[in-house]
Amino acid sequence: MNELAAIVSITCLAVISPGADFAMITRTSLMYGRVIGLLAALGIACGVLLHVSYALIGVTTLVHHAPLLLTALKWLGALYLLYLGLGIFRSAPVSSGGNAPAGSLSRWQAWRCGFFTNALNPKTTLFVVSTFAQVVQPTTPLAVQLGYGAFMSVAHLLWFALVTVLFSHPQLRQQVLNWQVRINQLIGTVLMGLGAMLALSPLSH
Helix, strand or coil: HHHHHHHHHHHHHHHHCCHHHHHHHHHHEEEEEEEEHHHHHHHHHHHHHHHHHHCCCCHHHHHCCCHHHHHHHHHHHHHHHHHHHHHHHHCCCCCCCCCCCCCCCHHHHHHHHHHHHHHHCHHHHHHHHHHHHHHHCCCCCCHHHHHHHHHHHHHHHHHHHHHHHHCHHHHHHHHHHHEEEEEHHHHHHHHHHHHHHHHHHHCCC
């Protein structure tokens, strides 16, 4: 029970902490509406499952013995955030219905954006792998460990679905669309800043 309580509390704190996922979901929901935002949230949840798979196949040992792999992931994640942030900063405005060809997102693109934003974040890799390494006991049955991983994924999905619902409210969204160029510039700058911080910061584990 202590193990379960630790997993739940650590995951909830990690999920609600602001970061690249939150910035991306906020912008996607405001600009493109609820359905696109929910698909991006689903992409984030699928990204978490990728990190869980790392932990379950023993990447903890690999991370400790091959730090260059984690460093490579750090730089890949930083470059992706810089690319994503620059794209948002320069993106064309969308119409009130979100149907402008130059600024629309397909459902596949929404899921992919959420997935890669999370999957290429080495901080999430360290969170999941470290949690499994330090909290989950080696004697814990595989089925239970799979349950922990599923909880981490579902927790991300539920939190970002809630964020999507809040930020895609029709009245709020309509007001935001009037300021979308400035908001795109702000969120693009935030994502590029996060990418720069990730590139310059050491990864401790």
